[in-house]
Every structure is written in C-alpha cells, then in structure tokens.
Amino acid sequence: MVSSSDLHALGVFLDEKLHGARVRARIQFVEADEKPTIRFYRDDTKSVVDRRIRAVCHPGGVVVESPQAVLGVFGSFFSNLYSRAAVSEDLQEDLLSGIDKAPPESKNDSLGSNLSVGELWTAVAAMKKGKSPARCLRDRTFWEVLGGDLRDVFATAFQLNYMSQTQRVGNIVLLPKSGDPLDPRNRRPITLLNVDYKILAKALGNRLSDVMPDIVGPLQTCAVRGKCIQHNLWLMKT
Template identity: 40%
Template sequence: PGPPFCSRSCRPRFSFGGTLGPTCQSGRACHLARRVLWTGLPTVSAGDRDRLELPLSLAEFSEALRLMPTNKSPGMDGLTVEFYRVFWDVLGPDLVTVWAESLLSGVLPLSCRRAVLALLPKKGDLRDLRNWRPLSLLSTDYKVVAKAISLRLGSVLADVVHPDQTYTVPGRSIFNNLYLVRDLLELGRRDGLSFALLSLDQEKAFDRMDHGYLLGTLRAFGFGPQFVSFLRVLYADAECLVRLNWALTEPVSFGRGVRQGCPLSGQLYALAIEPFLCLLRRRMAGLALRKPEMRLVLSAYADDVLLVVQDPEDLVRVEACQAVYSAASSARVNWVKSSGLVVGDGWQTSSLPPALQAIRWSAGPLLYLGV
C-alpha cells in the first residue's frame, strides 16, 4: 500500500504563498509588459527551429536514459532509472507510443503528471513555510521525456541566452561569474572607480513563473509550435502531493512555476528570465570600461542577478524594468533581502527610489553565489 494521505485541512497550508496555484496574468498591463519584454529578442536559426520540430525518437529517449544519474529517489510509482535501464527493450517503444498519444490528447497520463513534493529546509525560521524549498520527485518516464527535450534545447541555448547568464548553458560556468566580480573589484581599486554592485533577490523565482508567459517567451525566441507544445504537454494539468511526516496531502494543482527536479527546469528558467535581463541591458548605462563601446551591466547565474551601477539613475531604471517583468510573469523581487556593495568614495545611496531604500547597502563584503 502507498503512504497515507493527510487530512483535507492540511491542503491550504501548501500554497507556498500562492506559488503552486494558477495565476491570472492577463489584462492590458500584462499584455503591454509582455510586448515590451518580447520585442527585439534573439531567435534560433531556421535550421535549428526545423530540427527542434521533429518528433522525439526512441534513440533520443535511449540517450536521455543513459545520461540520467542513478541512485535517485523515484516518483510515486517507485520505478527507478536502474529499473528502466534493465527493461528498456520492453519499456522504450511503449514510452515513444505514450508520448505520441500525449501530444495528440494534450496531456500526459496521470502517473506522469503527478509528483511528490518533498520539502527541503533552507536557512531561517523553519516554522515559516517560505523557508522550505519544494523539490518535485517525478516519475522516471516523465524525466526521460524531459531529459530528451533538454538535450535538444541545450544545443541552441547559447544562441539566445546572453553570455553574461551562465546557468545551464553548455560551455559556461559559475566560475565565470565569480572571476568577473573578482576582476571588477580589482579594477575599481586599481583605477579608483566609483560604482555599486546590486544583488537582486527574486522571491521564489522558480516557483512563481507564469506558464503563459513562459510559453510566450519560447515563441518570442523563435521556437516552433511543435516544440512549444512539448513543453505545454509536460506542464498541462500537473499535480503534486506534498510529503509531510511520511504522509501525503491530497493532490494540489501545479498552476505555475517550473518543477525543481525536472531536467528542464533550469533551462526553462534561464529562458524565462532572459527577456528581463535583455531589458536591463538595453536601458541601463552600466559601468563604462576603457573602450567607449564597452560597458558592463550585469552578471547572472539563474535568478542570482548582480547589477553593475555607476549612474545612480540606473537604479530608477532597474525598478522600472523589474515592474515590467513582474507584470508580465508574476515574478517578484524582495528588495529587503536584496543587497548592495558600494565601491569607491564617489558613489552615494542617498535619494534612492522608495523601494530601493530597503536594500542593505554596505562598503563591506557582499555575499554572491555563496562566496
């Protein structure tokens, strides 16, 4: 028998501030914000678009299964990666058929749509549900399909995601971000520059992502209708059951967010936040370097966005860009948890916009990417 279910009274406690439920990102403000964000984005080439539109094959599923890590917790059915590898000759062709039928019906089988949501503690008061990280334990068949799509997506990600975003993009590393900040601080000290580094804290970044915004962003990047439908089917009518004290809640609809535990989640988030980063690059002055045409605006690793501000007016632009992004995607920045580092003596934090006055500014160390 499976694990027992929690009482119905448990269910409202697992909204994570409303991040699991559906959103209503609509109306004129949302439409205008999305139009601003989606204008002028880079697009995949025509050849790559056509290649991504092809049906997923058994060979791609086989390669996805081969690359998946072992000794991982399975989904509700209890079937592990190791099990699938042993019986792949039997299960592989069936999975191809199930996926083809799911595309026709627009929805995955219930066993694929459902995930067990495990709660991992973060820092802070653990009596506050916001200090727990939700991790989706997904069925292996779902992850094989998602991994196959991820392998396709990874081949074009660098073409549409700017080099200053390093998360999940093949050939890029978190060390690029760290080395950049190190060199930037050394440059400021050596040349006597005055500027500020602003680290934005996106509140529950992965969990708040609006699905309509995400799919629209994929289309804006030039992905074709068939590839977009792959992602739509993966998230259509998705549900989760929260694991609590070895029991499970009743099913909760997964109306927004990208599932942390899905092989695609990181790539989808990198694509979803990229229009916001593009807007910042267009509107911020950033830090002028030695050559007039060279400037440094930001460094990003997933939702860890570090902005380089020399002109205080850039802070007003940051707030305006964030407002556009929030209206379009339901994202939300936590200004109180955001922090800033002042470099040099000529940069002042006075006369900031009201929201940005809550930022913790200092001349001391700045924690960035855990360092």
C-alpha cells in the same frame, strides 16, 4: 583467505551504502574519509521519522496538529505563494519584441518532430546511477521492449497537447529550513516527479542543446554548461 578483489568489492559496497546514509540523514558536515558507523544509520533512520510534520501554526496564530488541518494550512499557504500573478500583455510583448535571436529555419523540422527511441535511450543512459530510473530500465534488452511504447506515449501527449495523469502528478516533500518549525514559511517544497516525465524533460533538453548556440550569446554564464555565474566576477576584476 580473502582476496584483494573481494576486499575492493567490499569497500565499494560500503562506500555506496555510506553515501546513501549521508544523503538520507542530510548530514551537512562530514569528513570525506569517515567510515560507516552506528551514528550514520541512526541519523538515517531518525531523518525518515522526522520528515513527518506533526504541527504547524495557522495564519490566525493557532497551532493545529491533526493531519487534515496541517495539510490544509500548507495547501493554502503554497497555493497563495505560487498562484499566478496578473500579466501585462503589452509589457510582455515589448519584452519579447526585443529578442532578435531564433533557431535557424533549417532546424525547425528537427525541433518539431517526435522524439525517437534513440533520443529517449540517450536521456535514460545519462541519468545518475543510484537514483531512478532503476538499473533494469538501463538494460538494453529491457529497453528494446519498453522504448517503443514510451515513444508512442510521448508522441500522443504532444498530439493531444495533454499528458497522462501520472505525468502530471508529483509527490511534494517539505524540507525544513532554519527557524521556527511551526511557521509554514520555514519549509522548502521539493516535488518528486515520475521517471517518465524526467525522461521526457531530459530528452527535450538534449534536443534544445543543439540550437542553444544560435540563441544564447557567448557572454551568458548562468545556466550554460561548463560556465558558472561567478565567472562574471572574474570578468569584472580583469
């Protein structure tokens, strides 16, 4: 006879599997209590197959299909789109001169010091479950072996002002938008970064959060934890 605990464990397993299928299949509209079905896993597999871009329209109006030509079109398009624009140093200086807030000098030493193993562990432990890093990286025993080496890698990167090759590389995925799929403008690039880079970014963000109250004003709502930019609309109505 199946016990209630076994049924509960099975339900948790199916819910996690269903959630993964929903994410991978990019299903936009789904009932919260909908159960795993063949359709979910068919859409999941179909999503993986459809990620391959088989053709794209060249700026000259010619549709190209070879992988090399498709890569060349997107490489040229996004290189031009995200190329660095000319910056006026005088205008930049005028903008920065108007900023009168800065972290207190008493916190400068802590902000500039090397990251500790404890800070890196806090960053790892705060990452969402079911995503990278893997469960083994969250294990304390494994972390005691890896944590010190990772701290030294980051310290060396800051000392040399140069990160390792894997920390400077990402895998770009082009997600389709609505519109003509042959138009490169209808693709949204998402860069998948390596885990060590994410750990570093999270740890630095945690450290900066300690001085944010000294820099960010109380009325700012965008990019502030616990606040939402829509709060500005509520303030305007009151």
